[in-house]
Amino acid sequence: MRKITALLIIIGLLSIPLAGCNQTPQPAPNEKLTKVTVLLDWLPNTNHTGLYVAQDKGYFKAEGLEAELLQPGEGGTAQLLAAGKGDFGISYQEEVTVARSEDIPVVALAAVIQHNTSGFASPVERGIKNPGDFAGKTYGGWGSPAETAMIRALMTKYGADFSQVKMVNIGSADFFTSMHKGIDFSWIYWGWTGIEAEQRDMKLNFIKLRDENDSLDFYTPVIIASETKLRDNPELAQKFLRACSKGYEFAIKNPEEAGRILLNNVPELDQNLVRASQKYLAREYQADAPRWGGMKQEVWKKYADFMFENELIKKNIDPEKAFTNKYLP
Structure with a gap:
């Protein structure tokens, strides 16, 4: 699995909070779904399984979303999203750090894998x-x-x-x-x-x-969006992340079935490789974090400081602006 550029994801519909429970909202039978484009960072693989699960299990649809998976194109995911060429994307902390140092306004919303593998x-x-x-x-x-x-x-x-x-x-x-x-x-x-x-x-x-x-030990890959998208439609990000979280949580608990879902969507992948990789990542997606996707400021600061001190970026970044956990469920 390498750095990759495109995949899937989306959601839309208000959640209905009930005392003592967290129910998934269901769209009205004839309600039009909100189309969301997701840019992959590379060709489809088990880094992206949670997205395919969210699509297959109807988690996106339950949020009123229709996800469109886009394969890698010209330019990095951060630059494309900042230019309005997609809604969400798969990137990595190193790309986001470089982008922020160049005043490209993208934000990480969730860590797909908790530790750098x-x-x-x-x-x-x-x-x-x-x-x-x-x-x-x-x-x-x-x-x-x-x-x-x-x-x-x-x-x-x-x-x-x-x-x-x-x-x-x-x-x-x-x-x-x-x-x-x-x-x-x-x-x-x-x-x-x-x-x-x-x-x-x-x-x-x-x-x-x-x-x-x-x-x-930075976060790679991560799910990202532009500051403009988050400012203009914060509810979309919340819906998107609710569906993604359910998809990855399912993959953690059910790696074999999650692997089958990925293979059903991308049949050209090697079955044995997907099974073995899915088993490995079931332990890595969340690892020792209290919830899937959560990120720590110290991880962002340490990596940004490393980049700046080694003259890998021209100016340091504000870690608080580079990532957020507030859209996670």
Whole structure:
């Protein structure tokens, strides 16, 4: 699973609070659903399962929403949402931090996965055991400034020269194909690509970011929206997040059935990979958080400070404006 760009989600209809219970509102039989567009960060995978579950189980519809899934396009999710090209999107804390430092007004609404399971992976024969070994190697990525920033910062820690890394934009090419076409290492999610490597019996060296620095245990991926969208239609965000929360909570409790739902919607995915990945992520979506999606200010501050101190962003950000938990149920 990598950084990705597009998926699904939406909701709309007032909730009816009752004493002692939290009922899901049901739209009137002939009520027109509100269409919501969701931009994925990458091709569909188990990072996005909760969205597909919310669609399949009618959680979006119960909120009066009709979700439209959009595949990755030109530009990052943050830039597209800020330009009004979608309602919600799948992004990651590093993209939001860079965007906020450049006065691009996007806000993270929920953490899809509570802890950072991503890192830099390479076949063991490439001999890349730590970021210092990136020198002289070729990196395959998706052309994000966050990638360049992260690689430079990690190499600096080891006294290595970033200019010795060849950066190649591989677009939507998968990790395994790229490794056979001159790429030495890439940024992956262990819960998808790492598990697939295990199934292929491919030995990897994996540099987990949060092991390199606890400031790198950031939220990735996250659900985001623009400040304009939140200001103009806060109820839409509440409905959207209620449906998303139910979708991911279902995936946590029922990974096998959630995997089947994802496969029904994206049948070209490998069944064994989806099953194994879904089982792995069922423990990671919420992990040790009191509720799915919740985020902590200290996580946002530590990562923003890391970025600023390593000159990866030109100005620091206000963490309180970069994320919010107020739309979560």
